[in-house]
Amino acid sequence: MKKMNEQTVSSKTKYSIIALALFAFSGILSETSMNVTFPKLEEVFNVPLASIQWVTTAYLLAVSIVMPTSSYLYRRFRERPLFFAALLFFTVGDIVGMLSVNFSMLIVARLIQGVGTGIAVPLMFNIILARVPRSHVGAWMGLGGMIMSIAPAIGPTYGGLLIGNLGWRAIFAFILIVPVISFILGAKSIENSEKKSPAQLDFIAFVLMSLMLVSLLLTLNSLTAVHFEWAWLIVFVVSLVAFIYRALHSDKEFLDIRVFKNTAFTLSVIAYAIFQFSNIGANMIIPNFLQLSVGLTSALAGLSLLPGTLVGALSNHSIGSLYDNKGPKIGFWAGNSLYVLSLLLFVIFSKNLGLISVILIYILFTLGRSMGFLTSNTHGVTQVSREEQGSANAVFQTAQQFAASAGTVISSLIVTKTGNMMQGTQNVFILFLVLGLLNFVLFSRILSKQK
Template identity: 35%
Template sequence: MDLKDVVSTRVKLSILAVGLLSFTGILIETSMNVTFPTLTKDLDVSLNTVQWLTTGYLLLTTIVMSTTAFILKKFDPLKIFIFATSLCLVGSIICFSAPNFTILLIGRLLQAIATGLSTPLMFNLIFEEIPVSKLGLYTGLAGVVISLAPALGPTYGGIINKAWTWREIFVGVIPLIILLAIIGWFSIRGKASGTKGVSFDYLSVLGLAIIFSMILYTFNQAGSYNFISWQFFLAAVLSVIFIGLFAWYNHQSKRQLIDFSILKLPVLRLRLFSYFSLQFINIGLSFVLPIFAQTALKLDSAQAGLMLLPGSLLGAILGPYAGHLYDKKGATFPLLISGLLITIGSAMFWFKSNDLSLMSITIIYIIVRLGFNFGFGPSLSDGSMQVQGPKKSDQNSLFSMMQQYAGSLGTNVLSVVISAAALTSSSKNEVLNTVLGAKNDFILLTILSLLVLVSVIYVHFKYEKNN
């Protein structure tokens, strides 16, 4: 074996430390969702207020990720890691002891900053220290971190909340955070590339925050008033205006938060579309299926969470293998399998939406999760191969930011579709309206899956076959 292809124990431990810190943040985020009914009673707030624990968390994480292209160039990896670990630890202690909702939200927002820093840092360590011959394998392992935590979160949160209280969710991760801080302190190395002559673009951060918030707000209007309402139309127009203004500013400004010019690279652009879409489908289904199971099938929260577990575990096992396939055969083969499986799985959910059962959901979800993990890591790996040098941090930041926002948008859009179905339905039956809304969700996900498959085939014949 070529010594250049050997990955040292120190590098493995550094990636492990940062990866598990990111895993912890995502795990807590999704485990809190099952505690919302309890929190409304304990903290005497409405469900709409409690949901900001997730919405605010995801939004701030996305915004922080948008800054990491600059931060990764400005600060050494160890300094970023220690800062993120400290915030995660302090945030956990605040959440555990929070006497009211406001303090709990502050703790969650501190943890959001930690996750927003740790996820891009994990991929940056991989891109900087892992040889090209093993890039697919390690991005596959990193994909496990991102994809497994959301599926395990509801199970972890449900069990802890049932056995003790929601506060113990935070207690359980504190020893792990301390252990990761120690491992990272001794293993993380590297120097920042520097930002000489480049200043931080605060206006871009503000612009992205407004755009991301406006898009979520736009779909919320559809959930409240329907997709054909003037409220939705007005919000959509405002979103387009803000996006146009941001594009104009980014083109004119000499300062750049992220070098969006890398989107001119067609293969990178299409791999980003696949990466975003797969996460949209992944997080979206992990939201819709438990609601469907509890409302339409009358399952309890534990059963609804556990039915996703087989697919999540099998997908996690497959992730590194998919990365290995990418290293050996290139991007087309694993991405083609991914596109086929998620399209088949989404279509099966659509066609069987009226007679889904616990067993059929579990089996179909396995198909979708295998498709997700076949494509998630290779999409990122192939995207990273399209750029070189300092632009890799821009690519890393862009992909990390968009996968995080994909989860937020996936949850938002699919929940809005269910709400809109109830608004337009002549029936007041909650079960029938949930089934109808879920079916519309499955149709949307099937179309998106087909587009992912088409993008893979297009890249192969347009850019890869003749190379």
């Protein structure tokens, strides 16, 4: 591969980034578009909401397990094989999902899809960091993030329109268009690096972390059962202790957890996870609430999230510039204040909400969440050394995906235990409100530790 001019971005690099951003877009679209299908899937497969939510949770779990391996994969394998492997996983999973004849088959499909997305998203950012001149990195990170951020904006609307007119299988069918476009762009543009450094994956640490994440979600999920599964809790505790020991003593490559010694970084990750937990939980609960309690169609329920998510996506660049110019204080305090205010409104008026009121409050929710979310991520990564930033990014990516899985599980658990969709929705937002108030404490501590 020819050496890149220090101040220019080659056409192939541009198309490579766009190809991977489109792929990531299809992965996130697949995640968010399924949330609005839960009532229909409950009827089709005759399973309760507590089980149906695994359509999203299984997908996010697979992504969260694969993402920590991104540093190893990028050092061990060249870019084109990684790109084609990601496409293969996602496409196979999508086709299996479309053809699913039972609930178990659909869950397997979602796991396969998640592996593809878990490979593709970090690959896009690695290519940007490796091939884009430093003076242009921010712009291209912003472009990639912008394309990805549009997916949650249209996902529920896309899913709602299709399930209302063509059925839930059409969601999988039409998503395939995007990976095909990504394949055409990527096959022509993605180039291999001249050399890859040999890297040895700490497979034991990988297995322990995977077991830890899966057992934790199964522990949470067992709260819906008649008898709590103590065995899964024991497995989680044992695997957590074993993973920490292994990560601290192994000389093989996986995830350097020593970054957690930095208090500001650790608190930033917690705040970041809280925002994602609430965000995905709200994205799951609101469309279902509007269908089951308010009586709206799936198309209108999905549309309720579109304006707010578009506002959040389009504000990303401005939020980043605000951090560059003013530091983290405005993003922390103003963002979390808007976020908490929106949750307070959801709690107070949950029994009187309609489509318009949900749209307006969700715009406030998403704007505040985006400010706090992006500021926590950016500030957290800058608190560690440059050598530790690769592991720091991997921690944030994993926390994002796992918090999303937990948000879906806990939200559906609360609704299931409440036994009433309207009251259950109010209880979910009460939980989110408490977590939002906790963020004020976290931000105060973070700023006291600021470099």
